[in-house]
Amino acid sequence: MNNSKSSGLFQRACKVLPGGVNSPVRAFKAVGGTPPFIERGKGSRIWDVDGNEFIDYVASYGPLLFGHAPDFVSDIIAYAAKDGTIFGAPCEAEVQIAELISELMPAIEMIRFVSSGSEATTSAIRLARGATARKLIVKCAGCFHGSVESLLATAGSGVATLGIPETAGISRALAAETIVVEYNDISQLQQVFATHGPDIAAFIVEPIAANMGVVLPAQGYLEAAREITSSAGALLIFDEVITGFRVGAGGAQELYGVTPDITCLGKIIGGGIPCGAYGGTRKLMQHIAPSGPVYQAGTLSGNPLAMKAGLAVLQKIKTEKSELYPKLEALGKRLAEGITSAFQTVGKPVQLARQGSILTAFFAAEPVTNYTRAKQTDTAEFGRYFHSLLENGVYIAPSQFEAMFISAAHTEKDIDQTLEIIGRACRS
Numbered sequence: 001m002n003n004s005k006s007s008g009l010f011q012r013a014c015k016v017l018p019g020g021v022n023s024p025v026r027a028f029k030a031v032g033g034t035p036p037f038i039e040r041g042k043g044s045r046i047w048d049v050d051g052n053e054f055i056d057y058v059a060s061y062g063p064l065l066f067g068h069a070p071d072f073v074s075d076i077i078a079y080a081a082k083d084g085t086i087f088g089a090p091c092e093a094e095v096q097i098a099e100l101i102s103e104l105m106p107a108i109e110m111i112r113f114v115s116s117g118s119e120a121t122t123s124a125i126r127l128a129r130g131a132t133a134r135k136l137i138v139k140c141a142g143c144f145h146g147s148v149e150s151l152l153a154t155a156g157s158g159v160a161t162l163g164i165p166e167t168a169g170i171s172r173a174l175a176a177e178t179i180v181v182e183y184n185d186i187s188q189l190q191q192v193f194a195t196h197g198p199d200i201a202a203f204i205v206e207p208i209a210a211n212m213g214v215v216l217p218a219q220g221y222l223e224a225a226r227e228i229t230s231s232a233g234a235l236l237i238f239d240e241v242i243t244g245f246r247v248g249a250g251g252a253q254e255l256y257g258v259t260p261d262i263t264c265l266g267k268i269i270g271g272g273i274p275c276g277a278y279g280g281t282r283k284l285m286q287h288i289a290p291s292g293p294v295y296q297a298g299t300l301s302g303n304p305l306a307m308k309a310g311l312a313v314l315q316k317i318k319t320e321k322s323e324l325y326p327k328l329e330a331l332g333k334r335l336a337e338g339i340t341s342a343f344q345t346v347g348k349p350v351q352l353a354r355q356g357s358i359l360t361a362f363f364a365a366e367p368v369t370n371y372t373r374a375k376q377t378d379t380a381e382f383g384r385y386f387h388s389l390l391e392n393g394v395y396i397a398p399s400q401f402e403a404m405f406i407s408a409a410h411t412e413k414d415i416d417q418t419l420e421i422i423g424r425a426c427r428s
């Protein structure tokens with residue numbers, strides 16, 4: 001694979017951007033090598049500056065449910081940009097998208113739009129603390145909720161990939177207000193609430209974990225989390241920044257039939273433009289300024305480009321959901337089964353974890369149910385697998401602790417071509 005232009009750009013980037021990138025996991029630090037610099041994307045494919053073509057399963061880590069640059073989104077962004085990109089005043093699309101999200105996710109009676117998933121989770125825990133007048137937040141090891149001071153403890157995604165034990169720059173006082181529990185461990189959650197219950201503002205969790213690789217909630221886990229938080233008078237926050245509109249039109253909360261107090265959203269709801277949001281019951285959301293005393297504001301919040309692009313995506317989801325999600329499920333199943341059989345053929349252990357269009361192939365002999373198990377996977381083997389795929393035109397995240405994302409633009413042909421490449425990678 002010729003990557004001379006990418007290499008040149010990476011060398012220049014390393015002089016002016018820390019690690020050569022604007023988000024750590026893009027740097028290939030865990031797997032080695034030079035990241036391709038991407039020039040354009042269309043549908044299921046991306047092309048780098050050296051002209052290499054890849055079938056893309058990163059999908060910008062989740063936002064691109066309909067693939068790269070779908071015409072119905074690109075056209076709306078282009079038209080919207082001509083009318084002005086930001087006003088610092090309300091616009092109609094904010095009301096329309098809020099109404100639509102509330103219709104698709106009934107637990108969200110009111111919503112506040114922000115500019116990223118991290119801003120959504122930051123604001124959600126501020127709301128939880130403000131509404132309960134309590135200070136402690138409980139989170140799971142291996143779950144990632146963005147680069148949020150008090151939520152980076154034992155976090156997944158890039159923090160897990162780089163093996164960073166404690167993030168420098170976060171004060172002890174803040175870290176002390178976060179309690180970390182193992183994902184899927186009901187008795188540990190019960191113990192923590194038995195000890196600290198009256199001081200706990202919220203338990204924040206990815207209802208389907210997707211930042212230590214994909215890890216599904218064990219049967220009864222989310223129901224138990226609902227029950228434990230409610231009886232302690234604490235709030236349950238579902239971080240659906242990845243799963244929202246990805247695993248179904250009503251998110252993981254609809255899939256599992258568990259209703260959180262606050263839902264955090266991002267990625268898909270902005271149609272590929274920076275966006276995040278948090279929402280919940282009207283009573284709870286009225287704590288937010290200017291209705292209530294919990295202050296949260298943003299110059300770029302409810303940005304018209306994000307609102308219009310997101311609205312187009314959510315409208316399409318609403319009208320096409322009965323075909324869209326079965327299609328994503330079928331593609332996900334085909335890919336997962338194909339990967340399992342490719343590994344079986346060469347007698348290598350692999351554990352496939354999947355919900356619809358998000359999946360992870362763990363290099364492990366035992367199923368991965370939590371962060372402890374995720375860390376025991378064979379990351380060196382993953383590195384070799386990753387490079388073999390990249391060299392042959394399949395782009396997956398450069399980390400064992402991320403998901404593969406399939407979009408509605410992927411076809412069975414894309415999946416079969418991918419499986420051929422994976423088969424070759426396994427044999428070599």
Ligand code: PMP
Binds near residue numbers: 116145206241267276
């Ligand atoms: N929550 C989850 C579950 C995420 O996966 C991410 C980012 N991958 C975030 C929050 C933070 O979102 P953003 O990168 O938009 O700040």
